[in-house]
Amino acid sequence: MKNIWNLLFLSILVSCTASSRRWDTSxxxxxxxxxxxxxxxxxxxxxxxxxxxxxx
Amino acid sequence: xDSEITETVLVFDKEGRFLHRIGQIGQGxxxxxxxTDSSIDFEKKEIYLIDFPTNMVHKYDIISxxxxxxxxxxxxxxxxxxxxxxxxxxxxxxIPYFGTDDSFLLQEFNASTGNPxxxxxxxxxxxxxxxxxxxxxxxxxxxxxxxxxxxxxxxMDTVISIRNDEIMPYLxxxxxxxxxxxxxxxxxxxxxxxxxxxxxEILFGRNISYNINHYFDLDNIVYFQxxxxxxxxxxxxxKENNTTRRADFLKDxxxxxxDWFLLPSFAYADSKGVYSYLKTEQIPRFLEIAYSDGxxxxxDKRDLLKGLPEDSNPVIFYYSNR
Numbered sequence: 001m002k003n004i005w006n007l008l009f010l011s012i013l014v015s016c017t018a019s020s021r022r023w024d025t026s027x028x029x030x031x032x033x034x035x036x037x038x039x040x041x042x043x044x045x046x047x048x049x050x051x052x053x054x055x056x
Numbered sequence: 057x058d059s060e061i062t063e064t065v066l067v068f069d070k071e072g073r074f075l076h077r078i079g080q081i082g083q084g085x086x087x088x089x090x091x092t093d094s095s096i097d098f099e100k101k102e103i104y105l106i107d108f109p110t111n112m113v114h115k116y117d118i119i120s121x122x123x124x125x126x127x128x129x130x131x132x133x134x135x136x137x138x139x140x141x142x143x144x145x146x147x148x149x150x151i152p153y154f155g156t157d158d159s160f161l162l163q164e165f166n167a168s169t170g171n172p173x174x175x176x177x178x179x180x181x182x183x184x185x186x187x188x189x190x191x192x193x194x195x196x197x198x199x200x201x202x203x204x205x206x207x208x209x210x211x212m213d214t215v216i217s218i219r220n221d222e223i224m225p226y227l228x229x230x231x232x233x234x235x236x237x238x239x240x241x242x243x244x245x246x247x248x249x250x251x252x253x254x255x256x257e258i259l260f261g262r263n264i265s266y267n268i269n270h271y272f273d274l275d276n277i278v279y280f281q282x283x284x285x286x287x288x289x290x291x292x293x294x295k296e297n298n299t300t301r302r303a304d305f306l307k308d309x310x311x312x313x314x315d316w317f318l319l320p321s322f323a324y325a326d327s328k329g330v331y332s333y334l335k336t337e338q339i340p341r342f343l344e345i346a347y348s349d350g351x352x353x354x355x356d357k358r359d360l361l362k363g364l365p366e367d368s369n370p371v372i373f374y375y376s377n378r
Contacts, residue, residue: 026164026174028216029224035278037293037300038230039265047305050320053277053292054310054330054377 057094058370060336065094065105067118076121078103079114086114086123093195095141098203104146104167106139113139113146113170127170134163138195140205141167143220149196149209151189159187161209162216162223176223177209177216184211184240188247190254194323198271201326208268211235215271227278227293233285235259235266260286272325274377279322279330281306310375313352316345320373329376339368 057065065078079086088107095104101118106129115124129136129148136148146165160175161183179187190210198206204219206226213234217226239262246258259266263285271280278293290306293299308317318341320332334342345351346362355361361371 026176026223028176029222031217031224031226034225035227035293035295035298036230037227037278037291039282039289039291039300039302040231040233042291042300042302045301045303047307048290048292048301048303049307049309050375051309053279053294053301054375 057091059091063091065091065103067121078116078118078121079105079123086116086126088112088114092137093139093197095139095146095197095199097141098201104139104141106136106148108135108137111136113167127165127167129165129170136163137191138197140197140199140218142203142205142218144168145173146170147197147205147207147218149207152187161187162207177207182212182214182216183209184235184237186211186240186243188244188254192267192269194270194321198273199324200273206271206273208271211240211266212268215268229265229268229282231265233263233265235264239264270322272322272330274325274330275327309352311352311355311373312345312350314345314348314350316348316350318342318345320375329374332373332375334371334373336367336370339364339371340366342371 062077064080067075067078069075079088081087081089083089088105089109090107091105092108093106096102096118097104102124103116103118105114105116107114111129112126113129114126116122117124127146129146134150134152136150138149140147144167146167148163148165149161150163152159159179161177161179163175164173165171166173177183179185192210196207196209198208200206204217207216207218213229214225215227217224239259243254243258247254265282265284267283268280269282271278276294276296278295279291281288281290283289287304290303292301306319308320311317311320318334318338322330322332324331343362343364343366351358351361364371
């Protein structure tokens with residue numbers, strides 16, 4: 001009986017290890033030229049015309 | 057991608073003439089049940105469609121509409137609604153079936169085999185701890201003609217760029233009102249207390265900002281909308297001189313000439329401009345404005361637009377940025 005429980009425990013361990021190995025995680029790269037947009041500091045306009053920033 | 061009437065992907069030429077369908081509803085090769093996102097490989101002129109119920113990504117030739125092959129997105133504990141192709145890889149925005157704090161928002165698969173390659177963007181670090189379903193109509197991916205993709209989840213304050221083999225932060229939003237981990241914890245607790253029902257109102261009543269959406273990126277500007285205290289705000293950031301504009305309204309003075317106008321739903325930007333779409337349900341209101349002489353006199357195909365039937369197919373506008 002003890003052997004069966006050991007076997008079950010081992011199979012769960014193997015399956016969990018395999019599962020986590022399948023989803024290796026990767027850090028993302030650093031960006032030294034990151035754009036930073038401070039929306040609190042931007043003056044609030046009543047409205048923005050589309051033609052004021054799309055250069056037709 | 058027509059999710060309402062034909063539930064298929066339809067291909068038109070630039071004059072709006074129907075060419076062919078891509079795939080169809082069914083369970084045979086190249087058929088699908090519910091397409092939730094699409095992505096184009098501009099170099100090979102191929103289109104990828106993700107079929108949410110079957111975990112399959114199908115690939116077709118855009119010009120002929122011919123089905124090429126399918127891959128199975130193998131994911132034991134994840135579901136994906138949104139997907140993009142970048143340089144031989146498929147990226148999906150994933151939500152775990154059983155949320156855990158250490159789960160990731162972005163998964164990378166081999167586009168030929170469907171084998172998982174990597175996971176990126178820890179939900180705790182990048183989405184204030186939210187890793188559950190919270191969708192929006194324009195998805196989380198914003199593709200660009202140069203093959204790069206921008207990725208933004210609901211509560212992220214950083215726009216992520218995916219390009220070739222490089223994934224990195226591209227643009228960071230700074231605001232003292234940006235949603236916090238505490239707000240998200242309240243949202244999670246509400247959902248648990250209400251047996252899985254999600255209420256947007258718990259966030260709407262707060263003086264917080266989140267949900268960057270309808271994002272596009274042109275040579276010199278970045279445009280996006282976001283929610284601030286429950287209201288939509290519009291932001292234009294000039295990359296050259298590092299200035300930011302924001303307003304409660306965006307007025308489309310390019311298509312319309314008066315006080316009545318419809319808000320453009322921006323979908324995709326190429327190197328020379330940006331596309332927006334008008335849904336079928338918006339056509340009657342559009343025609344009302346058109347009949348009241350509310351369209352700009354120099355608008356291309358103005359007379360054709362005025363003659364649209366009320367149940368017309370959606371209309372795609374192109375705003376050129378010369």
